[in-house]
Amino acid sequence: MNVRILPLDPDLQVAQALPCFAGEPFLLLLDSAARHRQRDARYSFLTAAPRAVCRLDAVRHGDQPFTQLRHWQRLLSALSLPASAPPFCGGIAGLLSYELGQAFEKLPSPTVNDTSTPALLAGLFDWAIVWDHLQRTVQACILELPEDSTLTPPVDDRLAWIMTRLQQPAALNTAAADSVTVRQPSGRLHQIEPTSQIYSDFTRDEYLQTVARVIEYIRAGDIFQANLSQRLLTPWSGSAVDLYQRVRRQNPAPFCGLLQYKDTAIISASPERFLKVSxxxxxxxxxIKGTRRRHNSPIADLFAGNELSASEKDRSENVMIVDLLRNDISRACAAGSVQVTGLCEIERFETVLHLVSTVVGQLQSGRDVWDLLSGCFPGGSITGAPKIRAMEIIAELERSVRGAYCGSLFAYGPGGDFDSSILIRTFTLQAGWLYFPVGGGIVADSDPLDEYRETLHKASGMIRSLRTT
Known part of the structure; x- marks a missing residue:
């Protein structure tokens, strides 16, 4: 076997282990924090210090961004694993930014690109700490990559390094305030509240006018739906790990995650799966399409769920995206295998209710996960329908690059298992500023003021995490 699996203390918590690796230049946590939702929240994975890194700062139409990742995939496919190995015990993992979609479709560039978030950032990791929340186990897994790869130290050395890190006193990486060069974001900033330091790249009235412009495109027949967002931002002098711990406590979600690489950190509490491949x-x-805010009263919460389930607008919005995704995954799936197994089901999260649907299929023989991604990325739930025209309108009307927002954190294990999130409810920390866009799907009967309020409801849990300790 080419993996060593060592049981760890089952009482070791993600929140305890994470700070032990905070100083690494490439740290990645994929965290199923909503443990009561076992369907999507069985495993958490922590890894750092990859043996190799693939970084693409920008892409153009026609580029092949997954070439290096396919090479790593071939290395991993030569490994022998026990049937009991977790889906990710090391492997390929990282970030796909929204703008990576420019490699797959001919799209206009965003008007403003004032961040340094790569289009693609991935590492080849030879280890992971794995929490199985269903079996209540914690394991350290170390891969033995092929001898001729020269990518990995001896397994014993890597294991000793992991154990040493875990046994050291956990201290947050709080060097941020003194060592980071603060860079002012471009464009005009507008306070969303008179007493806060939270800003938007739109005024309230400008956002309402932009929603109305999307509705004009819909009525003209260009599109059926588009996902429009405003970028919220605020100064931040703390550490990424500290902020992640706050976010995790305030808004636990099945697809939480932290990626920290050099001067960039992605902190996410996403409720949404993008693609999973077994x-x-x-x-x-x-x-996910369709949102209502949660209520403290169980009766009010129940009524909100019933109202969402009965909403023709929200169901129509969800069904349009289901049809889009059926088409997208059909590009790489066997004919006749794509099915809708759940449609417009109510799911409850910490601060909001959502309508969630499930679409499944079977990969064609000769196709792989990178083919699937090339045909589906970025996810249809955060673009609109028809997808390409919706993305063109997004590029025209939004004022800032999306970057990590509406992209994906992903992991690919040596057994061929792949999972990924849609990066909503997500912070990007760069140069002393936190960026956290929020948006929603606009359809023909959308009310601009309601759409504006929905973006703030979605941001509410994120904003609370900034104000708590």
């Missing part, structure tokens, strides 16, 4: 080629995507 080792036998079964594909699943779970788009």
């Amino acid at each position: 080792g036998n080629g079964l594909v699943e995507t779970r788009p």
Whole structure:
């Protein structure tokens, strides 16, 4: 076997282990923090210090961004693993930014690009700490990559390094305030509240006018739906790990995550799966469309869920995206294998209710996960329909690059298992500023003021995490 699996203390918590690796230049946590939702929240994975890194700062139409990742995939496919190995015990993992979609479709560039977030950032990791929240186990997994790869130290050395890190006193990486060069974001900033330091790249009235412009495009027949966002931002002098711990406590979600690489950190509390592929080629995507805020009163919360479930607007919005995703995954799936197994089901999260659907399929023989991504990225739930025209309108009307927002954090294990999130409810920390866009799907009967308020409801849990300790 080419993996060593060592049981760790089952009481070791993600929040305890994470700070032990905070100083690494490439740290990645994929965290199923909503443990009561076992369907999508079985595993958490922590890894750092990859043996190799692939970084693409920008892409153009026609580029092949997954060439290096396919090479790593071939290395991993030569490994022998026990049937009991977790889906990710090391492997390929990282970030796909929204703008990576320019490699797959001819799209206009965003008007303003004032961040340094790569289009693609991935590492080849030879280890992971794995929490199985269903079995209540914690394991350290170390891969033995092929001898001729020269990419990995001896397994014993890597294991000793992991254990040493875990046994050291955990201290947050708080060097941020003194060592980071603060860079002012470009464009005009507008306070969303008179007493806060939270800004938007739109005024309230400008956002309402932009929603109205999307509705004009819909009525003209250009599109059926588009996902429009405003970028919120605020100064931040703390550490990424500290902020992640706050976010995790305030808004636990099945697809939480932290990626820290040099001067960039991505902190996410996403409720949404993008694509999952099992080792036998079964594909699943779970788009979210339709949102209501949670209520403290159980009765009011129940009524909100019933109202959302009965909303023709929200159901129509969800079904449009389901049809789009059926088409997208069909590009790489076997004919006749794509099915809708759940439609417009109510799911409850910490601060909001969502309508969630499930679409499944089977990869065609000769196709792989990178083919699937090339045909589906970025996810249809955060673009609109028809997808390409919606993305053109997004590029025209939004004022800032999306970057990590509406991209994906992903992991690919040596057994062929792949999972990924849609990066909503997500902070990007760069140069002393936190960026956290929020948006929603606009359809023909959308009310601009309601759409504006929905973006702030979605941001509410994120904003609370900034104000708590």
